Amino acid sequence: EAGVVQSPRYKIIEKKQPVAFWCNPISGHNTLYWYRQNLGQGPELLIRYENEEAVDDSQLPKDRFSAERLKGVDSTLKIQPAELGDSAVYLCASSKGGQLGFGGANVLTFGAGSRLTVL
Amino acid sequence: AQSVTQLDSQVPVFEEAPVELRCNYSSSVSVYLFWYVQYPNQGLQLLLKYLSGSTLVKGINGFEAEFNKSQTSFHLRKPSVHISDTAEYFCAVSDQRFSGGYNKLIFGAGTRLAVHP
Structure with a gap:
C-alpha cells in the first residue's frame, strides 16, 4: 500500500511569506497528525484530526498557523506569515483511529516530511 | 504527564560492534513503548514496539529492545551494527489509557548513531 505522502519535500522562503504543506494519509487511516521537528529534537504534535474534525490543536500557534482536512482525507498545514523560528521539518502521520497500540497493531506511520527553511 | 529521556545524544561505534541506545520514561500509568528510526x-520508520507480553521485543533490521518496568527503561540493542544503521x-x-478516546505519543530528543568503518 502507498505510504503517507507529503509535499513539497523542501521549501525555502523569506520571512513574512506564506507557505503551505500538503499531506495524503494511508488509505483507511481516519486519524491524521501534523508534527513539527526542530533540529536535533524529537517530533512535537501540532494538531490531530479525527476524520475532518480537529480534536487536539492545543499546541498549534493559532496566530500564524492553520490547518484543514476538509473531506477527511488529505490535509493542508499553512503558515502565514512565516518567521525565522518556523524553520523545521513538518511531519505528517496517520493511524487507524487515535488509540495507538489498540489491538496490537495501531501505530503511527509517518511521511517523509517537508523541510522548511525561513531566511 | 509523561516524558521520555534518551540519555545519549550521540553514540559513535565501529562497524560490527554491539550497541545499546538508552531510553528512560516517566509515567504514572501503564505505557506502550516504541522505537523509531530516521x-x-x-521520515520516521517504526523499528519495534512494546504493547504487552514478553518484555524482550524484536524488531526490524536485527534490533531488539527490553522493557524494564522497575527501572522504567526501554533500551534498544543490536549485537552487530552496519554502516547502514x-x-x-x-x-x-x-x-495505555485512552483519554477522550485517544492517547498521545511523546518522543524523546533522539540519539544519533554513527557507525564508523
Whole structure:
C-alpha cells in the first residue's frame, strides 16, 4: 500500500511569506497528525484530526498557523506569515483511529516530511 | 504527564560492534513503548514496539529492545551494527489509557548513531 505522502519535500522562503504543506494519509487511516521537528529534537504534535474534525490543536500557534482536512482525507498545514523560528521539518502521520497500540497493531506511520527553511 | 529521556545524544561505534541506545520514561500509568528510526532526509520508520507480553521485543533490521518496568527503561540493542544503521533513533511512549478516546505519543530528543568503518 502507498505510504503517507507529503509535499513539497523542501521549501525555502523569506520571512513574512506564506507557505503551505500538503499531506495524503494511508488509505483507511481516519486519524491524521501534523508534527513539527526542530533540529536535533524529537517530533512535537501540532494538531490531530479525527476524520475532518480537529480534536487536539492545543499546541498549534493559532496566530500564524492553520490547518484543514476538509473531506477527511488529505490535509493542508499553512503558515502565514512565516518567521525565522518556523524553520523545521513538518511531519505528517496517520493511524487507524487515535488509540495507538489498540489491538496490537495501531501505530503511527509517518511521511517523509517537508523541510522548511525561513531566511 | 509523561516524558521520555534518551540519555545519549550521540553514540559513535565501529562497524560490527554491539550497541545499546538508552531510553528512560516517566509515567504514572501503564505505557506502550516504541522505537523509531530516521534516516537522513527521511521520515520516521517504526523499528519495534512494546504493547504487552514478553518484555524482550524484536524488531526490524536485527534490533531488539527490553522493557524494564522497575527501572522504567526501554533500551534498544543490536549485537552487530552496519554502516547502514547510521541514523537518528527516537524512543516514544504513550499511555495505555485512552483519554477522550485517544492517547498521545511523546518522543524523546533522539540519539544519533554513527557507525564508523
